[in-house]
Amino acid sequence: MATNKIKVDALVVGGGISGMQTALDLADQGYQVALVEKEASIGGKMIALSKVFPTLDCCSCITTPKMSAVAHQENITLLTYCEVDHIKQNGKGFIVGATNKPRYVDMDLCTGCRQCEYVCPVDLKNPFDNNLGAIRAIRVPFSTAVPQKVVLDIDNCILCGKCQTACAVDAIDFTQQPEEIMIETDSILLATGFEVTPKDAKKEYGNGKLLNVIDGLDMERLLAPTGPYGHVLRPSDGKEPDSIAYVQCAGSRDETLGVEYCSRVCCMYAIKQAMLLSGALPLADITIYYMDIRAFGKGYEQFYQNAKAMGIQFIKGKVAKIKEDENQNPVFRVEMVDEGGSVVEHTHDLAVLSVGMLPSFDPTPIFNVPNDTDGFIMTPDQNFSASLTMIPGIFAAGAATGPMDIVDSIMTAGSAASAASAYIKSQQNGKEESSSKIADLQKESQHA
């Protein structure tokens, strides 16, 4: 295995909105930054969303220019399809070993023309569309991917060789091997984001087996202009749904799942989707079953009130169970809190689970960066330095430190960059002062 070595001031792990913003904030201050992303493109969960609350900006309009800025910022070394394997303390800095996974495509040669993709005979479920649409075994991950290079899914490739013939620049290489990279860095920023509650987490909601029970991310793709069908259709029969219902807190605030926290974004994304749906399907009835509506951010309450005024129905009720009838319509059993807890059944055409946020990456097998009881990275000094982890020199930002929306993620990215910059400066200037301040803070919070 060939080993490349690079030396940087900061290593950012994760190329979602938080990681991109952290990397840009540091690079714009003149620091050398390496950004490692495990997927074939940066963008994170955000790039797959439709429009975003509370401004209803189209998501690409916000995300793609950031992705482009990362790609063009000279101080950033972008390593996609790459994973961190081990971290070693190196004085006050770190030595990080990472592996570039084989894309089976020569990155320098590939022009992103997609000729190979057009000829590939293998159709697979498209992970970018949450498995709703189809994609080829060799493909650009999605239309606005950065880098615009193809990646080959070797597990599903039938080695027919059509792509190799189609490629004009001879970029496809079935024999490509993983490549090791050593990154020497003064600081590490974890921006590894979140995963959503799996659809089968709750038995009561059909165990992931009911076709017309989808989750919030599925709905994002159905609503996105780049989505799989270009329409909102229900999975069982491809019909346009007339009655859509949201189940709030599906996987959050739920002791039976061991997730006691609120996921913070699902109220708002459900309201947003409901608004977008009333545009896409003007005749459809939309109902949101909730316990508390948590529209707490700037402009969010006003957004919620607008949704009410648009005729979206909010029912304070606990959805105890979802079954399906003979037409595969989801049938809800709801405890109507506002009506003194009476239990009723409501039938809808399509159910959307407002799934919550779970941690996506556990660093402990690689390095002792402890997690908190909620599974997200522990940030002991919650009030004063919410980006500091238990390890001096390692910082965290965005949804890696607990559920949060895009606005809050971007704020934490700026603050993590600020903390990391102070740490790097103190190391490089040999100025102990401010670094010892940070170390103090960290020590202190370890005692707390």
Add this chain to the structure above:
Amino acid sequence: MPEKKDLQKDNEDIRIGVYTCYCGGNISDIVDCEKVRELTETLPNVVVSRTDMSMCSDAGQAMIEEDIRKHGVNRVVIGACAPSLHEQTFRGAVARAGLNPFLYYHVGIREQDSWVHHGNHEAATEKAIVLMNSGLAKARLLKPLKPIKLTAQKHALVIGGGVAGLRSAWDIANQDIKVTLVEKSPFLGGRMAQLETVFPTNKPARDSLHELIEKVIDHPSITIHTQAEVKSMSGYIGDFNIKIEQISRGVSSELADQEAVIDSCPVEVSDEFNYGLKTRKAIYQAYPGNFPSTLAIDWENCTLCGKCEKVNSSGIDLKKKSEIIDVNVGAVVVATGFKPYEPRQGEYGYGDFKEVITLPQMIRLLALNGKDKALMFKGRTVRNIGLIHCVGSRHVPGIHEPQEDGKVNDYCSRVCCTATLHMTNDIRQHYPDVNMYDVYEDIRTYGRNHEEYYKQASENLVRFVRFQAAEGPQVFASENGNDQPLVIKTKDYLTAGLDIEIPVDLVVLSVGFMPNPIEELTKILKINPGNDRFLQEVHPKLRPVETAVSGIILAGTAQGPMNIQESVTAASAAASKVSVLLGQGQVELEPFVADVDHDKCNGSGECVQVCPYEDAISLEEVTINGKVCKRAVVIPANCVGCGSCVSACPNRAIDIQGWTLGQYESMVDAIAEGMLALEVSA
């Protein structure tokens, strides 16, 4: 169209690339972008005309770059979202391809077209074509420009000495940038100093606050002015000239017998630190242990009776002095914080019944009461407390009365839910026998570890009662004979909308956040509040801490309700921004400033008279063809490109670079022509 042909002939080397963006459907759902492309493709000088789902994506930008490199495109016209969003993005792409970035013109066809003409696809498409046409007209006349490069002061001003201001000062100073911090009151710490233990750490607020304050005070690059306010500002990013007015403290830091001095003062005024639950003197400290530790004289209330001076003549100076301090800074951080909502007379009985207080008052009451004895209020033991949420927040027009300025407080204050529940847990711990009733609409314990407070409150047997906005709770005096002075009446939607009555000794109103009154400051800085009166960022996702004035940055609750963690995070993010702006010691300004043609200028000086800015334009002696004469000269850094001089000049000698009269005329002509063509075809 003969003129067009002529134009083409004059500008044989003009090669325009036209790009119409779908904006992921935002534009293309309404405007027929392909039609725009087809029509623009045939126009003079246009070499390529293209569309894309998302022009701002890397692929979209790469396409433009390739056209510049391979097809010799030397003018770029992009029809997309508003220029405020992505003009910078595209300038970057154009520059990367080796073309001067100002040879690109941006046409807004989303905010100005597709978003406002929803119902009318055809008209929207026609409008897009007309707008693109006028953009093309301008593009033919674009000239390369150079941004104005200036050295930046590595020095920032932070306004407000609350936790957000303190934290940004510390973070900025750690980036090797000097900081001047001004605080209006005599003491540092802001609202956080008035809290006891805080969520989610449960640590005493002042302990952690004091640590931060000590670090800030000790930092060699930070200068602090208390009792100080910004009085004027001129200049621009990188080089603002600020005048700060500093009022004298009246008390020397050497003053020894503080207590005797305070005792001697005969003036008693409401103590704002304890939200009026106590009084204080006119020579005072906010609280024992405050920073700075020197007493201060409250000039508004001091009667100059001189009694304190008699106790200690050397440490006190009753002559109020004001000093103006000039600072020259590269950026300004506004961290002026919030004030708790003050309920109207009669709102939930506030002001009518003495037993109705606000949450911040209750926090002070608990602190003043002490923990080892029964909870007392105005001489009565408190056994039943009613808590009402969303007071001054989440108001709905038509249901709630507007505020004095006619606006309805329609936002959620985000902190009050968790702060209220945190307090109930505190009460339960120290006063196990008190009954608590929490009257709410939604419980918003959203943050990391916040839900825990909700759970604990339930375990602590806080009785929850849920109302709906249209039928909010009301507070009445109890009927005679009831030993509780007040009763809360409401419908409870946790019990099927039953009407219930809760007799209580004390009603605590969970009041929301209002911005501090800073109208004067916002005028000086030329920044704007949003609809909710809090200061407005440029874009919540793209530029979340920046204002419309470059170099003026927001931090903390001046921008909207936030808890401590969020205020501190925002403050650090603001510091990052300042460091990005000033760290390299240089800033770039857009070149859209006045430019004088000295051949046409005759030195009449109308321009100098109308210019509203200082030192932007003046008459100077210049030598033209060996002759010394007066001509108007512009200092680009001070010019904002407002165009006043352009309209005043009798000789048409002045133009704003990038927005010349010739360019305007060509655009207007193109629009008129387009409209005419539409009328003819209709």
